[in-house]
Amino acid sequence: MKVVAFAGYSGAGKTTLVEQLIPAFKALGLRVSVLKHAHHRFDVDHPGKDSWRHRQAGAFEVLVASDRRLALMREYEREHEPEVHHLLAELSPVVDWVLVEGFRHSDLPKVEVWRADTSHPVCYPDDPYVVAIATDDASRLPQPTGLALLDLNAPEAVRDWLLAQGSRFEYQSETYLG
Structure with missing residues (x-):
């Protein structure tokens, strides 16, 4: 199974992107699970x-x-605070992809979701686990980056990038759970 987290501040569009990615993956015959972090x-x-x-x-x-x-x-x-790797162990291993929403401070590979019209800071300069940024306006990112830039409003393109990069999202639970 492959695991990718979508991290960012409230209102950035994480839920909408994950919601759009589910049918995009399913359209290719892939089975998807979602792990959502609830703050309250x-x-x-x-x-x-x-x-x-x-x-x-x-x-x-x-x-x-x-x-x-x-x-x-x-x-x-x-x-x-629930530990993301223990929660992933609860999921069925027969899924193709697990889309994790939240867990901003985890050690999972992450796509940071950032909107230009918010005052929220970005995480990518200080988080080595951010592998790409999904944004509505890459030209307004507050710091330059060599990370992949994904169009937040193009879920099929985000899906295609994830599929092309699939090996980097391969999850090995024994690496994290011993």
């Missing part, structure tokens, strides 16, 4: 549903499965 408390369950009631009763994990989908919810006993 979130819930995928609803009060009153059986799985919500099981979690409220104190279950460490609740796995809900049907003939169409599976959802695993795990309650951490104390707050901690």
